Each structure stands twice: as structure tokens, then as C-alpha cells.
Amino acid sequence: MTCYQMIYFLIICAAQILIGNWVGASKGFSVLFTEGVAASTTAFVSAIPGIIVLLGIVAVGVIISRLIPWKGLPAVAYIVTFGCIVTIPGFPGAELMTGYVSKVSFIGLCTPILAYAGLAVGKDLKTLKEQGWKIVLVGLFVFVGTFMGSAIIAEVVLRFMR
Amino acid sequence: MDIVQKAIHNWKLHFLALLFTVIAELIGARKFHVGPGMIVLVPLLYSFILAALCGHPKLKILSRDDMFQASSLVGVTFFLLMARYGTLVGPSFWKVVANGPALILQEFGNIGTVFLGVPIAVMLGLRREAVGAGFSNAREPNIAIIGEKYGLDTPEGRGVMGVYITGTVFGAIFCSFLCSFVASTMSFFSPQALAMATGTGSAGMMTAALAPLLEMYPAIKDELIALAAASNMFSGLDGVYMCIFISLPLANKLVRVMGIKDAPSIPTASSDNPYGTAGKVEG
Numbered sequence: 001m002t003c004y005q006m007i008y009f010l011i012i013c014a015a016q017i018l019i020g021n022w023v024g025a026s027k028g029f030s031v032l033f034t035e036g037v038a039a040s041t042t043a044f045v046s047a048i049p050g051i052i053v054l055l056g057i058v059a060v061g062v063i064i065s066r067l068i069p070w071k072g073l074p075a076v077a078y079i080v081t082f083g084c085i086v087t088i089p090g091f092p093g094a095e096l097m098t099g100y101v102s103k104v105s106f107i108g109l110c111t112p113i114l115a116y117a118g119l120a121v122g123k124d125l126k127t128l129k130e131q132g133w134k135i136v137l138v139g140l141f142v143f144v145g146t147f148m149g150s151a152i153i154a155e156v157v158l159r160f161m162r
Numbered sequence: 163m164d165i166v167q168k169a170i171h172n173w174k175l176h177f178l179a180l181l182f183t184v185i186a187e188l189i190g191a192r193k194f195h196v197g198p199g200m201i202v203l204v205p206l207l208y209s210f211i212l213a214a215l216c217g218h219p220k221l222k223i224l225s226r227d228d229m230f231q232a233s234s235l236v237g238v239t240f241f242l243l244m245a246r247y248g249t250l251v252g253p254s255f256w257k258v259v260a261n262g263p264a265l266i267l268q269e270f271g272n273i274g275t276v277f278l279g280v281p282i283a284v285m286l287g288l289r290r291e292a293v294g295a296g297f298s299n300a301r302e303p304n305i306a307i308i309g310e311k312y313g314l315d316t317p318e319g320r321g322v323m324g325v326y327i328t329g330t331v332f333g334a335i336f337c338s339f340l341c342s343f344v345a346s347t348m349s350f351f352s353p354q355a356l357a358m359a360t361g362t363g364s365a366g367m368m369t370a371a372l373a374p375l376l377e378m379y380p381a382i383k384d385e386l387i388a389l390a391a392a393s394n395m396f397s398g399l400d401g402v403y404m405c406i407f408i409s410l411p412l413a414n415k416l417v418r419v420m421g422i423k424d425a426p427s428i429p430t431a432s433s434d435n436p437y438g439t440a441g442k443v444e445g
Contacts, residue, residue: 024187083248122217139328149274
């Protein structure tokens with residue numbers, strides 16, 4: 001994916017997230033009908049600085065991943081690390097950035113993302129049919145095993161630490 | 163024109179994603195009591211299901227090309243999510259550090275995967291496939307491990323790819339229900355421990371599993387997200403070593419103990435590039 005393509009698509013994504021955030025987290029439609037256009041516009045606009053901060057974090061993360069010659073880590077690793085560093089209390093401007101991004105609902109952010117994942121999922125169904133139901137069943141037990149295994153250890157260790 | 167170029171100009175995809183986002187957000191989070199447990203449905207599940215239904219061939223909304231194009235975009239959509247995750251870990255950074263031992267040790271939970279996955283796979287009649295299917299939750303790094311060691315056109319490779327695809331199709335929904343159910347019925351577990359357990363190396367599955375927890379415990383929302391995101395990050399780093407040195411050898415041993423004595427596969431020249439082959443299946 002070229003830089004131009006990535007920027008183009010990230011802006012589309014950002015717009016979808018803003019709209020989703022307006023509908024869900026800031027209850028845009030009900031605000032529009034009860035408090036008028038001005039209040040609902042304010043709700044929409046208040047999330048824009050946050051999404052710009054997120055786009056900036058993505059940009060820095062992608063640039064770092066392209067500059068570093070070692071390709072052992074994917075770009076998302078740099079993005080999440082950089083996003084973490086700039087919001088650690090004490091980092092210059094951390095409180096400001098945390099305040100901005102807090103206007104972008106985390107759960108709302110996932111709604112358009114999972115929509116794209118859903119649009120793509122149809123292509124895997126045929127492969128899944130060829131693999132057969134046995135492997136699907138094994139897969140589901142594997143997810144139970146991973147989740148329960150981690151939960152049990154985490155719980156025991158947390159109790160020891162307290 | 164390459165597939166990404168076609169995909170970003172495919173306005174049908176962007177419009178459908180937006181439409182389902184708006185519908186899903188309008189429905190909002192819903193809680194249902196089912197028997198002793200509670201199921202929490204969140205918008206991301208609706209948008210996923212609506213979009214997946216769209217792919218039904220009879221509806222003629224999405225062609226196979228559309229699906230492959232959408233798939234080429236999924237990776238980048240996660241960039242913004244990961245940036246948001248980072249900004250959630252940051253403010254709770256010292257709390258996460260204080261929970262470091264639990265976060266690192268819970269990676270050993272992968273052993274639970276082997277002891278549940280491998281025996282069930284063997285009982286269902288799988289042979290060497292059981293090693294690939296049962297040694298991990300089959301996210302991208304695990305495919306790379308199997309691809310490098312055994313090749314992907316082998317029983318082990320089919321096992322890991324099968325679970326991988328199961329994960330992409332059912333993973334989010336299944337993990338969401340699983341976490342809802344465990345959180346509401348098993349009081350042994352603290353929400354913090356469950357939040358750590360949701361981070362298994364897949365951002366999609368983690369988010370879907372975490373969302374119901376956040377609906378149940380809104381007061382400690384930020385702490386739970388920080389722990390889950392940190393745990394997911396650890397899974398990406400030490401999880402790989404854990405798989406190579408512990409769970410994969412363990413899966414191999416367990417399969418042999420259960421009476422499958424087939425020789426391990428050897429990768430052929432065509433499958434010596436695990437990411438290339440995995441990428442092909444992924445589209």
C-alpha cells in the first residue's frame with residue numbers, strides 16, 4: 001500500500017469513525033432533535049481534535065516502521081507504542097492529548113473497523129467449508145483454552161500480588 | 163490497478179461500512195439475561211454481522227472481488243484502533259507496570275490451549291493437523307511459526323490455517339459471548355484478570371471480548387482497557403517465544419502420547435515463505 005493510498009483511506013476511516021461516534025457516543029440524533037442543530041454540531045466538532053491526534057500517532061508509527069531497517073515488528077506495534085508514550089503522564093502535552101482522544105469513544109471506534117472485517121469475511125466461508133466442521137470445533141475449544149488458561153493464571157497471580 | 167487502489171475507490175464498500183456503523187450505533191449496547199449468565203451485545207458485533215450477511219451470494223450485494231478488496235483494507239483500519247489503544251495504555255502506564263508480573267505470567271495460559279485443543283482435535287480424528295490446530299490460537303505470528311517449521315501445505319499447516327480462518331469468521335462473536343458468560347457466571351474471576359485474558363494477540367477478538375466487560379464495569383473502564391491492550395501487546399512479543407519453546411513442543415509430545423505417531427512434516431520449497439503463503443490465503 002502506498003503512502004497516498006494509506007492517507008486517502010485513513011481519512012475515509014476517520015470520517016466514518018467521527019460519524020459513528022456522533023451517532024453512538026454523543027447520541028447525535030437525539031441531541032439534534034431535543035437541543036437543536038448547534039448543540040449537535042458542537043458534539044460532532046468536539047471529537048475532531050482527538051481523531052487528528054490519532055491520525056498523527058498513526059503517521060509517526062508508520063514512518064518509524066518504514067525508517068527502521070529491521071522489519072521484525074509490524075507497523076501497529078510502533079503505533080501502539082508511540083500512542084502509549086505520548087500519553088504517559090509527564091510527557092509534554094500528555095494531558096492535553098489524552099483529553100482530546102477521550103472524546104473519541106473507544107468502543108465506537110471499532111464499529112466501522114468490524115464492518116470492514118465483516119465485508120471481507122465472506123471470502124473465507126468457502127475455505128472454512130473445505131476445512132470441515134471438525135477444525136471449526138477445535139478452533140472454538142482453542143479459544144476457550146487460551147482465554148480460560150490466561151484468566152486463571154492472571155487471577156492467581158493478582159491474588160498473590162495483593 | 164492494484165487491489166488496494168481498486169478498494170479505496172470502491173465507494174460501495176465505504177458506504178456499506180458507514181451505513182452499518184450508523185445502524186449499529188443507533189441500536190447501541192444491549193444486555194440480556196440468559197439463564198445464570200448475561201450476554202452483552204455491542205455495536206461492533208452488529209456491524210460485523212450485518213456486513214457479513216451482506217456477503218451472502220443470494221443477496222448479490224457483494225461480489226468476490228468486493229470481499230477481497232475489503233480484506234485488503236482491514237489491516238489499515240486497525241491502525242487507528244491501535245493508536246487509540248496506545249493512548250489508553252499511556253495514562254494508566256504505571257498501573258500497567260505494577261501489574262507486570264501478572265501480565266507476563268498469564269501468557270503461560272497458552273498451555274491451556276494445548277491441553278484443551280490437542281486432545282479434542284485427536285478425539286475428533288485429526289492426526290498431525292492436531293499439532294497445528296491445537297498449539298495456539300492461530301494468529302498471524304503462529305502461522306509464521308508453523309509455516310517455517312512444517313510448511314503450510316501440510317497437515318500441520320492445514321490445522322493452523324483452519325483455526326486461523328475459524329478465528330476470523332467466528333472469533334470476535336465467540337470470544338465476546340465467552341467473556342460475557344464467564345464474567346457474569348464465574349465470580350472467582352476479577353474483571354482485571356478477565357481483561358488480561360482477552361488480550362491474545364488479535365486486536366479484533368480482544369476488542370469484542372473486552373466490550374461486554376466494559377459495559378458491566380463502567381467505573382473501571384480505563385483500567386480494564388489498559389490491561390487488555392497491554393496484555394495483547396505482550397502476546398505479540400513474548401507470546402511468540404512461548405509458542406516456539408513451550409506450547410509447540412508440548413503439542414507435539416501430547417499428540418504422540420495420544421497415539422498419533424506420524425512423522426512431522428517437512429516444509430517444501432514452495433512454502434518456505436510463511437508470510438507470503440499466509441498472505442495468499444488472507445487475500
